[in-house]
Amino acid sequence: MFKLTKDQIDSIKKIVFVTGAGISQESGIPTFRGKDGLWRKHDAMKLATIDAFYDNPKLVWEWYNERRANIFASKPNLGHKAIAELEKYVKVAVLTQNIDGLHQKVGSTEVLELHGSIIKIKCSVCNYKEEMTSEISEILPLCKCGNILRPDVVWFGESLPQDVWQKAMILASQCDLMVIVGTSLVVSPANTLPIYAKQNNAILIEINPENTEMSSEMDLVIRNTGAISLPEFVSLFKKN
Structure with a gap:
């Protein structure tokens, strides 16, 4: 071969x-562009852009928490x-x-x-970063500075x-x-x-x-x- x-x-x-x-x-772990890919089932612009995050951070966090649970269970x-x-x-x-x-x-x-990494989070405003060892309990996790934390991944347009x-x-x-x-x-x-x-x-x-x-x-x-x-x-x- x-x-x-x-x-x-x-x-x-x-x-x-x-x-x-x-x-x-x-x-x-599902791919993005294959026949069963994530982007065929979800609108990337509503889940993987900074504008989508600010428009509906709860929706974005729910989707990433679902993906994270799948990844934590994968070997x-x-x-x-x-x-x-x-x-x-x-x-x-x-x-x-x-x-x-x-x-x-x-x-x-x-x-x-x-x-980036789905098991890391960062602040949407300050320089705070953290690695996650378990699931996030809060629907909208907040940084110590009071702003919303986000997944430490590169979104479209970034x-x-x-x-x-x-x-x-x-x-x-x-x-x-x-x-x-x-x-x-x-x-x-x-x-x-x-x-x-x-x-x-x-x-x-x-x-x-x-x-x-x-x-x-x-x-x-x-x-x-x-x-x-x-x-x-x-x-x-x-x-x-």
């Missing part, structure tokens, strides 16, 4: 994974585990669009959350955290191999990461059951899921 030569494998010292909702789908799958295991053999970084924390839960040590994005660009531009797993590559600016890798002459591998915006740019395309494909990918480095 993975047509890499021994010389290619020997030359790979740094691998960057770019992961999207597809890798967590097999852990029971990393074989795809997440394979990426973490790969650190035994080569330097690995994960640039994820997911907000579920499953990469960290399974032991990946260098994970950049491009779109910029990515600049420190995270700068580091992601550097990692992408320095890798020898980029593996893009379970993302449609339609969301900007995360969809530019393969371009940075390509400029470093990195090998690009896409793992996705469906065609994406950048499939034609890939060196290798695996039409399967991360949970099925990634354990086999890791075995290449074990044998080496």
